[in-house]
Amino acid sequence: MKFWGTRLGSIVLAVAGCYLLQTIFQGNPGMNRLVVLACLWVTLSVSLNLINGITGQFSIGHAGFWMTGAYISGVIMKFQPQLKSMPAMQLLLLMMLIAFIGTGIMGLLVGLPSLRLKGDYLAIVTLGFGEILRIVVNASEPIGGSYGLFVEPKVNSIFIAAMLAVITIAACRNLLQTAHGLEFLSVREDEVASQAMGVNNTTIKVVAFVIGAAFAGAAGAVFAHLEGFISPTSFPMAFSFIVLTMVVLGGTGSITGSVVAAIVLFAIPEYLRGMSVNGEPLRFTLAGFVAFAIAGIGALALAKYTQDRVHDSKGKLIRYIGAVVGAIVVTGVFAAIFRNIPALGGKEIGVDQIRYVIFSLVLIAVMLLRPQGVFGHHEFGWHWFKSKKSQETVA
Amino acid sequence: MALVQEQEIAGDGCVSETILELKEATIKFGGLTAVNKVSFVLNRGDLFGLIGPNGAGKTTCFNLITGVYRPTSGDIEFKGKVINGFAPNKIATLGICRTFQNIRLFGALSARENVMVGANLRSKTVMPSSFWLLPPVIRETDEMRAKAEHLLEVVGLKEDMSTRSADLSYGEQRRLEIARAMATDPELILLDEPAAGMNPLEKETLQKVVRRIRDEFSMTVLLIEHDMRFVMGLCERIVVLDHGEEIAQGPPESIRSNPKVIEAYLGEAATH
Numbered sequence: 001m002k003f004w005g006t007r008l009g010s011i012v013l014a015v016a017g018c019y020l021l022q023t024i025f026q027g028n029p030g031m032n033r034l035v036v037l038a039c040l041w042v043t044l045s046v047s048l049n050l051i052n053g054i055t056g057q058f059s060i061g062h063a064g065f066w067m068t069g070a071y072i073s074g075v076i077m078k079f080q081p082q083l084k085s086m087p088a089m090q091l092l093l094l095m096m097l098i099a100f101i102g103t104g105i106m107g108l109l110v111g112l113p114s115l116r117l118k119g120d121y122l123a124i125v126t127l128g129f130g131e132i133l134r135i136v137v138n139a140s141e142p143i144g145g146s147y148g149l150f151v152e153p154k155v156n157s158i159f160i161a162a163m164l165a166v167i168t169i170a171a172c173r174n175l176l177q178t179a180h181g182l183e184f185l186s187v188r189e190d191e192v193a194s195q196a197m198g199v200n201n202t203t204i205k206v207v208a209f210v211i212g213a214a215f216a217g218a219a220g221a222v223f224a225h226l227e228g229f230i231s232p233t234s235f236p237m238a239f240s241f242i243v244l245t246m247v248v249l250g251g252t253g254s255i256t257g258s259v260v261a262a263i264v265l266f267a268i269p270e271y272l273r274g275m276s277v278n279g280e281p282l283r284f285t286l287a288g289f290v291a292f293a294i295a296g297i298g299a300l301a302l303a304k305y306t307q308d309r310v311h312d313s314k315g316k317l318i319r320y321i322g323a324v325v326g327a328i329v330v331t332g333v334f335a336a337i338f339r340n341i342p343a344l345g346g347k348e349i350g351v352d353q354i355r356y357v358i359f360s361l362v363l364i365a366v367m368l369l370r371p372q373g374v375f376g377h378h379e380f381g382w383h384w385f386k387s388k389k390s391q392e393t394v395a
Numbered sequence: 396m397a398l399v400q401e402q403e404i405a406g407d408g409c410v411s412e413t414i415l416e417l418k419e420a421t422i423k424f425g426g427l428t429a430v431n432k433v434s435f436v437l438n439r440g441d442l443f444g445l446i447g448p449n450g451a452g453k454t455t456c457f458n459l460i461t462g463v464y465r466p467t468s469g470d471i472e473f474k475g476k477v478i479n480g481f482a483p484n485k486i487a488t489l490g491i492c493r494t495f496q497n498i499r500l501f502g503a504l505s506a507r508e509n510v511m512v513g514a515n516l517r518s519k520t521v522m523p524s525s526f527w528l529l530p531p532v533i534r535e536t537d538e539m540r541a542k543a544e545h546l547l548e549v550v551g552l553k554e555d556m557s558t559r560s561a562d563l564s565y566g567e568q569r570r571l572e573i574a575r576a577m578a579t580d581p582e583l584i585l586l587d588e589p590a591a592g593m594n595p596l597e598k599e600t601l602q603k604v605v606r607r608i609r610d611e612f613s614m615t616v617l618l619i620e621h622d623m624r625f626v627m628g629l630c631e632r633i634v635v636l637d638h639g640e641e642i643a644q645g646p647p648e649s650i651r652s653n654p655k656v657i658e659a660y661l662g663e664a665a666t667h
Contacts, residue, residue, distance in 0.1 A: 003530060003533070007528075171526045174525060174526055174527065174528040175525050175526055177525075177528060177533075177536070178525040178528070178532045178533070178535075178536045179511050179512075179514065179515040179518060179535065179536045179539045180515065180518065180520075180522045180525040180532070181525060182504065182508055182511050182512045182515060183512065183515060183522075185501065185503070185504055185508075185512075186501045186504070186512045188503075189500075189501035189502055189503055189504060190499045190500070190501055190502075192463075192483075192495075192499055193495065193499035193500070193501065194501070194512065195482070195483040195484045195487075196461060196483050196484075196487060196492070196493055196495075196499075197484075197487060197492070197512050197513045197516060197575065197576075197579060198484045198487030198488050198492075198513075198516035198579055199484060199512070199515075199516075200482075200484050201484070207522065211526075253503075377503055
């Protein structure tokens with residue numbers, strides 16, 4: 001029974017891994033929250049990857065589904081306060097299950113009419129859905145309206161959040177291991193051909209949409225109980241775009257890419273927020289920033305040129321290193337020069353103030369240098385450690 | 396009149412079963428009649444050719460049969476059942492599969508995966524079970540992989556089965572499309588210009604493959620082709636379309652000497 005051995009082994013490994021994560025970060029309340037949020041972002045980006053990357057349906061309403069899940073659990077807790085007597089963990093699991101199913105149904109309701117549309121049109125409809133939901137909640141007094149809603153009790157469990165992320169990843173990966181998963185990919189690649197091969201495009205799209213929405217909903221329930229308070233402003237439209245960015249940056253269709261991009265893109269602003277030198281928040285002058293921007297653009301241009309025109313790997317490497325070193329040198333030199341300009345030298349800004357600028361610069365750099373995303377269509381797997389073999393989606 | 400002709404041909408001893416019948420199938424796009432009252436009968440095991448000059452409505456005929464368009468009037472019967480206006484995936488499930496004139500492969504997928512998408516049509520497991528990776532699904536996927544590899548061997552792509560289909564050469568892509576269509580276990584396979592862009596050697600191999608599809612896999616073949624030598628050497632019966640109308644029908648010898656056919660082709664050549 002090799003199969004059950006592998007199956008059992010991976011489940012044990014996943015549970016142990018999540019438990020380990022919990023034990024490592026439990027003592028540190030600040031980190032604890034960040035790790036849970038990171039797990040939620042991973043869940044969101046992997047579930048959107050199922051819709052956007054694997055099935056190729058351009059949806060940007062994911063914050064809406066996240067919000068649906070959060071509000072389902074928030075509203076239930078408001079109107080059924082006797083549930084609070086349940087043990088916190090069981091309660092959270094129950095809420096996640098209800099949010100999973102409820103948001104799945106919401107996904108079905110949104111998906112059935114809108115999945116007849118393609119590309120830009122679908123994007124606009126899903127965007128509209130997210131906005132409508134936010135505005136409707138904003139106007140609904142019984143569920144808090146714009147004042148928001150307190151969700152009792154607060155539950156903070158890395159273990160559950162991490163397990164949710166693992167289950168989302170496992171579901172998507174398992175799907176791609178089978179021929180049924182190829183149906184989803186075929187819809188992305190060519191709808192006319194997939195239909196001619198007997199694939200029911202509508203069913204596939206709706207299934208992807210419902211499952212993606214459901215996982216986002218479960219993540220929403222965890223979020224609601226993590227924060228203890230939700231309001232429409234907790235789920236701005238920008239969140240939909242950030243999730244989408246994670247999917248695209250990681251490589252559309254690559255689960256590995258979605259996971260890595262979610263963690264990295266979540267970590268960058270958080271890391272920059274806390275960046276400090278000797279206890280003081282890191283600050284630098286506007287002169288430094290301008291110099292950095294100029295050097296960055298230069299380095300990017302050189303790297304792009306290298307990618308397009310240079311074809312031997314050694315020459316490429318030299319130029320890439322040159323771009324990085326050059327960027328650092330140019331930043332230093334220009335910063336020294338600009339410091340003497342009063343308008344630039346006098347102002348000081350903290351890194352935390354411009355963290356989203358840096359975040360955006362990272363995105364621009366990746367999209368210029370690697371438009372297919374960091375991982376492209378590739379997946380991380382055991383084949384990385386074996387001799388060079390085919391990297392097919394179905395192993 | 397067409398029907399009488401059919402019976403004469405089928406009347407050489409054995410009575411064959413009708414698999415596909417077009418009954419005065421017509422489609423109009425606005426004022427343009429792309430296919431006008433075309434009727435023909437395909438018997439099980441036929442190797443049937445559909446020819447005609449550019450714009451004669453051959454591919455539109457395929458689109459009618461496979462459900463891309465719904466006929467404005469007339470009927471299309473598959474195994475005695477009217478299939479007008481069925482969704483293309485429904486028609487594929489019934490047992491008609493096609494290739495495309497402008498190649499439509501799943502570019503990012505490997506050759507083998509392309510064929511597996513076709514094979515998955517006959518899947519006996521339900522999709523939700525794949526989220527749990529239940530043993531039947533794994534077993535079935537392995538079977539489909541084996542089937543795909545066999546079909547790729549038939550069309551001569553065994554070496555390239557792990558190659559991204561977009562990276563294959565033109566001729567290889569055409570053969571891959573055939574393998575993908577065969578994987579759906581169709582009773583009737585429609586090949587839209589399978590030999591286009593192939594060199595003479597490849598065409599010869601393709602002829603053998605098409606014959607094998609019919610003889611070994613017992614599929615009925617309906618093909619569109621511009622290369623007359625290819626069609627005449629392969630097909631047992633041929634329908635000729637011109638300006639959406641059927642102008643001749645019969646075995647290759649009679650088509651070759653048919654004055655209407657010659658006029659359609661030469662007339663076209665003269666105006667160019």
